[in-house]
Amino acid sequence: xxxxxxxxxxxxxxxxxxxxxxxxxxxxxxxxxxxxxxxxxxxxxxxxxxxxxxxxxxxxxxxxxxxxxxxxxxxxxxxxxxxxxxxxxxxxxxxxxxxxxxxxxxxxxxxxxxxxxxxxxxxxxxxxxxxxxxxxxxxxxxxxxxxxxxxxxxxxxxxxxxxxxxxxxxxxxxxxxxxxxxxxxxxxxxxxxxxxxxxxxxxxxxxxxxxxxxxxxxxxxxxxxxxxxxxxxxxxxxxxxxxxxxxxxxxxxxxxxxxxxxxxxxxxxxxxxxxxxxxxxxxxxxxxxxxxxxxxxxxxxxxxxxxxxxxxxxxxxxxxxxxxxxxxxxxxxxxxxxxxxxxxxxxxxxxxxxxxxxxxxxxxxxxxxxxxxxxxxxxxxxxxxxxxxxxxxxxxxxxxxxxxxxxxxxxxxxxxxxxxxxxxxxxxxxxxxxxxxxxxxxxxxxxxxxxxxxxxxxxxxxxxxxxxxxxxxxxxxxxxxxxxxxxxxxxxxxxxxxxxxxxxxxxxxxxxxxxxxxxxxxxxxxxxxxxxxxxxxxxxxxxxxxxxxxxxxxxxxxxxxxxxxxxxxxxxxxxxxxxxxxxxxxxxxxxxxxxxxxxxxxxxxxxxxxxxxxxxxxxxxxxxxxxxxxxxxxxxxxxxxxxxxxxxxxxxxxxxxxxxxxxxxxxxxxxxxxxxxxxxxxxxxxxxxxxxxxxxxxxxxxxxxxxxxxxxxxxxxxxxxxxxxxxxxxxxxxxxxxxxxxxxxxxxxxxxxxxxxxxxxxxxxxxxxxxxxxxxxxxxxxxxxxxxxxxxxxxxxxxxxxxxxxxxxxxxxxxxxxxxxxxxxxxxxxxxxxxxxxxxxxxxxxxxxxxxxxxxxxxxxxxxxxxxxxxxxxxxxxxxxxxxxxxxxxxxxxxxxxxxxxxxxxxxxxxxxxxxxxxxxxxxxxxxx
DNA sequence: AACGAAGGGGTTTTT
DNA sequence: CCCCTTCGTT
Ligand SMILES: Nc1ncnc2c1ncn2[C@@H]1O[C@H](COP(=O)(O)OP(=O)(O)OP(=O)(O)O)[C@@H](O)[C@H]1O
Numbered sequence: 017x018x019x020x021x022x023x024x025x026x027x028x029x030x031x032x033x034x035x036x037x038x039x040x041x042x043x044x045x046x047x048x049x050x051x052x053x054x055x056x057x058x059x060x061x062x063x064x065x066x067x068x069x070x071x072x073x074x075x076x077x078x079x080x081x082x083x084x085x086x087x088x089x090x091x092x093x094x095x096x097x098x099x100x101x102x103x104x105x106x107x108x109x110x111x112x113x114x115x116x117x118x119x120x121x122x123x124x125x126x127x128x129x130x131x132x133x134x135x136x137x138x139x140x141x142x143x144x145x146x147x148x149x150x151x152x153x154x155x156x157x158x159x160x161x162x163x164x165x166x167x168x169x170x171x172x173x174x175x176x177x178x179x180x181x182x183x184x185x186x187x188x189x190x191x192x193x194x195x196x197x198x199x200x201x202x203x204x205x206x207x208x209x210x211x212x213x214x215x216x217x218x219x220x221x222x223x224x225x226x227x228x229x230x231x232x233x234x235x236x237x238x239x240x241x242x243x244x245x246x247x248x249x250x251x252x253x254x255x256x257x258x259x260x261x262x263x264x265x266x267x268x269x270x271x272x273x274x275x276x277x278x279x280x281x282x283x284x285x286x287x288x289x290x291x292x293x294x295x296x297x298x299x300x301x302x303x304x305x306x307x308x309x310x311x312x313x314x315x316x317x318x319x320x321x322x323x324x325x326x327x328x329x330x331x332x333x334x335x336x337x338x339x340x341x342x343x344x345x346x347x348x349x350x351x352x353x354x355x356x357x358x359x360x361x362x363x364x365x366x367x368x369x370x371x372x373x374x375x376x377x378x379x380x381x382x383x384x385x386x387x388x389x390x391x392x393x394x395x396x397x398x399x400x401x402x403x404x405x406x407x408x409x410x411x412x413x414x415x416x417x418x419x420x421x422x423x424x425x426x427x428x429x430x431x432x433x434x435x436x437x438x439x440x441x442x443x444x445x446x447x448x449x450x451x452x453x454x455x456x457x458x459x460x461x462x463x464x465x466x467x468x469x470x471x472x473x474x475x476x477x478x479x480x481x482x483x484x485x486x487x488x489x490x491x492x493x494x495x496x497x498x499x500x501x502x503x504x505x506x507x508x509x510x511x512x513x514x515x516x517x518x519x520x521x522x523x524x525x526x527x528x529x530x531x532x533x534x535x536x537x538x539x540x541x542x543x544x545x546x547x548x549x550x551x552x553x554x555x556x557x558x559x560x561x562x563x564x565x566x567x568x569x570x571x572x573x574x575x576x577x578x579x580x581x582x583x584x585x586x587x588x589x590x591x592x593x594x595x596x597x598x599x600x601x602x603x604x605x606x607x608x609x610x611x612x613x614x615x616x617x618x619x620x621x622x623x624x625x626x627x628x629x630x631x632x633x634x635x636x637x638x639x640x641x642x643x644x645x646x647x648x649x650x651x652x653x654x655x656x657x658x659x660x661x662x663x664x665x666x667x668x669x670x671x672x673x674x675x676x677x678x679x680x681x682x683x684x685x686x687x688x689x690x691x692x693x694x695x696x697x698x699x700x701x702x703x704x705x706x707x708x709x710x711x712x713x714x715x716x717x718x719x720x721x722x723x724x725x726x727x728x729x730x731x732x733x734x735x736x737x738x739x740x741x742x743x744x745x746x747x748x749x750x751x752x753x754x755x756x757x758x759x760x761x762x763x764x765x766x767x768x769x770x771x772x773x774x775x776x777x778x779x780x781x782x783x784x785x786x787x788x789x790x791x792x793x794x795x796x797x798x799x800x801x802x803x804x805x806x807x808x809x810x811x812x813x814x815x816x817x818x819x820x821x822x823x824x825x826x827x828x829x830x831x832x833x834x835x836x837x838x839x840x841x842x843x844x845x846x847x848x849x850x851x852x853x854x855x856x857x858x859x860x861x862x863x864x865x866x867x868x869x870x871x872x873x874x875x876x877x878x879x880x881x882x883x884x885x886x887x888x889x890x891x892x893x894x895x896x897x898x899x900x901x902x903x904x905x906x907x908x909x910x911x912x913x914x915x916x917x918x919x920x921x922x923x924x925x926x927x928x929x930x931x932x933x934x935x936x937x938x939x940x941x942x943x944x945x
Numbered sequence: 946a947a948c949g950a951a952g953g954g955g956t957t958t959t960t
Numbered sequence: 961c962c963c964c965t966t967c968g969t970t
Contacts (some may be wrong), residue, residue, distance in 0.1 A: 272960075275951080301960050332959080361956090404960060490958065598957055600962090620959090661946050771969070820960075842958045864957055912956045
């Protein structure tokens with residue numbers, strides 16, 4: 017162990033590179049024909065995933081207007097004056113405080129959960145490390161006075177004299193009621209209770225000040241666990257409860273769907289389920305998709321983009337597929353050189369998922385790239401599709417170029433609240449800045465034309481964030497939005513700070529601060545606020561550090577510990593999380609947990625909706641909804657196999673191109689349309705293929721009919737599955753008797769797939785319910801033109817929801833209540849857990865090797881490494897009570913990890929301000945505090 | 946056209 | 961070690 021320890025202190029050099037490669041940025045600037053597409057939206061970019069599109073779109077965004085039309089702020093300047101302390105809460109707030117008293121059991125549990133504090137300082141530590149598993153089983157004592165007299169007989173988590181789970185993880189006084197039920201995981205379903213909690217309950221002065229800040233632009237910069245999200249939710253509640261706004265006049269923008277869900281849960285406790293569901297809460301992408309769905313046929317600037325209200329949202333896979341296809345086509349039309357370069361580009365696309373990431377150096381490649389980009393955009397138009405980036409860029413364009421639209425949306429959302437603002441990209445910033453009347457975006461401002469009076473005030477903007485938690489720079493996020501752009505564009509912005517961390521024990525906070533203190537000097541200055549952060553909770557358990565030979569041993573130790581905590585300390589599995597850098601790391605963890613019988617669930621990118629068979633079935637629905645969806649068409653024309661291989665697809669495409677229509681719509685009209693030149697297609701492809709095409713057409717048509725009839729989504733899904741013959745394909749035994757040759761493995765896999773499809777029917781029901789439930793969004797109450805598209809677009813709405821707003825939480829919410837959460841650091845953002853295992857803390861993994869390479873021409877190494885640091889910071893600060901940091905030397909999972917990986921520099925930094933205070937009883941964990 | 950076997954190539958994070 | 965592509969066989 018001594019060796020491990022000393023290795024933690026190896027000196028490391030941060031190669032600070034002042035060289036920021038301008039090459040690519042320059043290329044972008046010069047060759048990007050911003051409006052060359054002829055549709056006025058040339059800044060959309062590819063694939064939606066990269067720095068590229070944001071990179072050069074930013075150029076376009078801020079050249080607008082300098083007439084400096086002022087944005088009136090506030091009007092409520094007095095509000096915060098009566099708020100210097102909670103006792104000065106105005107009477108109507110008091111009223112709610114009183115109402116809030118009558119808490120249900122459930123809410124007690126809720127409050128207990130959300131405020132698990134830390135170990136009482138009266139506890140004494142000693143060095144005994146004897147584990148006494150049985151001792152914990154005793155009934156809990158119900159008052160803080162009795163528990164405060166207990167002593168902790170170990171520095172280790174395994175000490176023996178705890179009386180209850182809550183005593184173990186600790187709690188504050190609020191939690192010290194009768195709410196210490198072992199099943200703590202139920203905290204996120206407040207629906208059981210009808211009693212409301214007052215939003216001001218238990219808030220600090222500075223939090224309340226933020227909640228009640230006057231209209232205008234407000235920016236709350238504060239560290240992790242300081243209550244930013246809580247403040248944001250409380251402000252939304254405040255606006256509705258006390259400021260007279262209708263719930264749908266408040267737009268809350270979060271970063272992930274999960275975050276939106278959590279926000280809504282909090283709102284429910286403040287406002288009740290009914291009112292809370294009327295508040296508009298979504299991600300940037302989901303909000304933009306809603307706007308476009310509504311506006312794309314109504315506003316001239318959007319009509320020019322050639323989509324209809326039935327447009328489909330292309331996900332990453334669709335975008336990649338389209339790009340590939342574009343490049344393949346292009347090989348026939350470009351100089352010979354391209355024949356060599358294009359396959360290279362294509363193969364890179366498979367990995368890197370965007371053109372933006374590719375270092376392009378040669379002139380012919382540049383040519384190819386520009387051409388491909390234009391073709392790609394045309395392909396999206398032909399498919400009646402927007403990709404992820406375009407959802408944002410087109411919304412931005414709408415607000416920039418259509419003053420009426422800008423006015424309408426300002427009117428619709430007098431208040432816009434944005435969480436995790438440090439991770440907004442330039443276009444997202446532009447969207448909210450326009451709505452909020454930013455100085456540099458007011459040129460196209462509202463109401464000045466046609467003699468109309470400008471009677472609509474810009475939306476008030478309220479943003480919260482933490483620049484030290486910026487982890488999406490690789491995707492185009494720009495911390496400068498929070499750091500400087502906001503005060504540049506909103507000179508009267510009120511900047512607020514929250515100084516206490518309510519989430520974590522001082523031990524955890526200290527470790528987190530240590531990580532930041534290791535930053536390079538420039539960044540250090542900027543994040544000063546975060547390592548002087550004050551832990552509100554009393555002292556807790558030491559940070560546990562483990563070092564292991566390989567990832568399997570590491571995973572096993574974590575599993576063992578999780579089980580021990582669950583069985584002997586009463587910690588619910590669902591209150592534990594294992595966080596890691598790469599999805600791949602989930603494998604060994606899953607295996608270890610499975611073999612020990614630790615219930616677990618992998619949260620994240622292997623989403624249910626990403627599964628092949630699920631996407632296949634949904635493609636049928638997509639075609640039914642939007643017959644131009646070439647991506648879906650190519651995907652399922654021959655799935656399940658019906659004799660329509662690559663050749664057939666090719667023929668169909670050729671003929672479609674000749675007729676100037678999309679392949680999908682041609683096939684769907686096969687034999688059916690008056691203009692269809694009889695027999696031309698059949699002749700081109702041959703009789704057998706023609707039959708396959710007719711079959712395919714019939715399937716899609718029956719699905720479309722079902723949808724148009726207004727059948728439930730789950731019925732439409734079931735029909736698609738049945739008609740397309742997935743069952744006979746996956747499980748041939750059932751239908752025909754040709755199942756002899758299928759191997760056992762294959763059969764197992766197919767059965768899994770089939771059960772996924774079975775699930776899809778149920779999941780569809782849930783998704784549709786969610787659409788109906790909280791998506792009256794752009795349907796009612798705006799200019800009185802309710803439901804103008806209503807009905808006909810419901811399948812599109814359903815599919816949009818899945819594309820833009822779906823994760824696997826459908827599963828997670830219900831049946832995995834008692835399971836350890838495994839997820840990447842990125843997906844853990846904004847969440848919190850009693851116990852956090854941050855694993856794989858070695859050089860090469862965290863920071864990831866790819867961030868340690870020399871400058872890649874896009875972002876400097878320093879920037880990338882600092883983002884990795886932020887990632888470690890985010891991970892550590894997810895922990896409420898217990899933090900485990902682990903490292904492994906070798907990994908079977910990757911042949912790129914060396915055989916003796918050093919512990920992460922961030923592990924080093926985290927422990928720098930702590931002292932080693934003991935060793936666990938089995939020599940697995942080393943304790944620091 | 947369909948399916949299985951062999952080979953080659955790759956570091957990551959996600960709305 | 962895993963995924964994807966390509967090649968070869970039925
Ligand atoms: N005044 C308070 N008293 C007690 N607990 C609080 C208070 N404010 C916030 N908390 C709790 O602290 C925890 C962190 O709050 P929240 O998630 O809002 O922080 P955050 O600033 O958004 O964190 P992060 O940036 O890490 O996502 C939550 O459990 C919340 O309930």
